[in-house]
Amino acid sequence: MNRILLVTGGSRGIGAACCRQAAAAGWDVAVNYARDAAAADAVAADVRALGRRAITVQADVADEAQVLAMFARVDAELGPLAGLVNNAGVVDMPARVDEMSLARLKRMFDTNILGSVVCAREAVRRMSTRHRGRGGAIVNLSSAAARLGSPAQYVDYAASKGAIDTFTLGLAREVAAEGIRVNAVRPGIIDTGIHASGGQPERAKDLAPQVPMKRAGSADEVAAAVLWLLSDAASYTTGTVIDVTGGR
Secondary structure, eight states: OOEEEEETTTTSHHHHHHHHHHHHTTEEEEEEESSOHHHHHHHHHHHHHTTOOEEEEEOOTTOHHHHHHHHHHHHHHTOSEEEEEEOOOOOOOOBOGGGOOHHHHHHHHIIIIIHHHHHHHHHHHHHOGGGTOOOEEEEEEOOTHHHHOOTTTBHHHHHHHHHHHHHHHHHHHHHGGGTEEEEEEEEOSBOSTHHHHTTOTTHHHHHGGGSTTSSOBOHHHHHHHHHHHHSGGGTTOOSOEEEESTTO
């Protein structure tokens, strides 16, 4: 039986690494992207090169109508969903809370919190035995910022990821008897393009000396934790958050 995985924000960084590692582990993959179709196509080509099926699906997870259309396409073109990686998220320029606009806060929370919750809702509707599904696994991407608070940088981002930690625990307990496991991964300083989108392209390198292991992590190192949580090897693990932070 084919195992179908949807990775939101799958066109770059940690999401792309998850797609490639999932294909290597035997999953067929739906690669979600918001804007960069070419990058998503490249990831899908990598999945197919590993012998698995892949589709690319454009959707802004902050828009419920686009999320519903995305899940409908996965249903129609790949089949019953067995896994969701809630990876899509945004960051913004470093700022204090007293400098943040409402528009910034709405963008942050609409994408990072509401987008993840709505995607998880749709996954549960498909995977839960309560809805005649066959079970599955959800992995949410949190951040070490949820523990650290990110003062004078991204308190809003940290707060959004704190919400993801709580959501992970609550949903895991809610659907534990319905064949669905829900876990999260908290990356630390990871060398991906998200830092450039926050105006700090050298952030991973600059902060590496503060990490006990004295280096930034890679997207593949985070993806390895995600894939373990998706796998049968984690069959008795739910409501858990794994730090991939180099000790930070």
